[in-house]
Amino acid sequence: MAIISVLSQKGGTGKTTTVRTLTDLFGRVGLRVLAVDLDPQANLSDYLDVDPDASPTIGEVLQGAATVSEAIHGGVVPANLGLAEAELMLGGKLGRELTLKRALKHVAADYDVILIDCPPSLGLLTVNALVASDYALISAEAQYFAMQGVEQALQVIELARENLNPDLEWLGVLLNIVDLRTRHSREALDSLRRHYPEKVFDTPIRSSIAYAESAERALSIIDYRPDLAADYQAVGVELLRRVRMSAASQRLSSLLP
Secondary structure, eight states: OEEEEEEOSSSSSSHHHHHHHHHHHHHHTTOOEEEEEOOTTOHHHHHTTOOTTOSSOHHHHHTTSSOTGGGOBTTEEOOOTHHHHHHHHHTTSTTGGGHHHHHHTTTGGGOSEEEEEOOSSOSHHHHHHHHHOSEEEEEEESSTTHHHHHHHHHHHHHHHHHHTOTTOEEEEEEEESBOTTSHHHHHHHHHHHHHSTTTBOSSOOBOOTHHHHHHHTTOOHHHHOHHHHHHHHHHHHHHHHHTTOHHHHHHHHTTOO
16 A cells, blocks of 8 residues: 655645545545545645534644544545644644554554645644655646745755654655646756656646535536546546556556547
8 A cells, every 4th residue: 555645835836636536536536545634724624525524633633532433424535724733732742754654553553645735834834744655746837936946855854754753754746736738837847847857746636616626516527517626637647557456557547639
């Protein structure tokens, strides 16, 4: 199985949409998938249509008041604003960076893939996610500061790898919100590919208002706009290949038009 953290150093990079869509895609090819919302804004929980009053949540898990098994609601471990309080409490605990790893080990055998939606920052919650993970995927927006954001995220990945999780593998960079008709997007993509030639995913995710519309309706982009979903299908095929799940990658590839 694979535990994959999806992170970025700021919001608005398409990170949550990536987790939501990959969760759906992987489930459609027979993988057992658990999505973990580690963002106090709880956008993933909302996008996956989890009841906002669902309890317990990941916050209670991190505080030791619930197990992950108890906090799973329809294949999701949701979050709410209480997660911000849980993060503050974690700051004073011994071994705080290992809290999520210890919690997930009790359910890891039940899933093929666990996807963690990190908060749009590189603090303690993100470090917990990286320490608990086998792989890290960086989400970046196709804009001027994309390179800086990737470099900052890589520093945190290296910190987790050097001190707490030496087996953590960086999967690469997924470029989101891309409009290749503009020079700005093309330059951002070219810059990343020059600096990280083997790490930038082959397929960038096209910019579209449809992603916001599908989130508002709590619908997967796969059902809402299948033409746009082709981008994520291609990314999913490549990601599964990178985590050495070749059979699932081939099944997902067969769904492509």
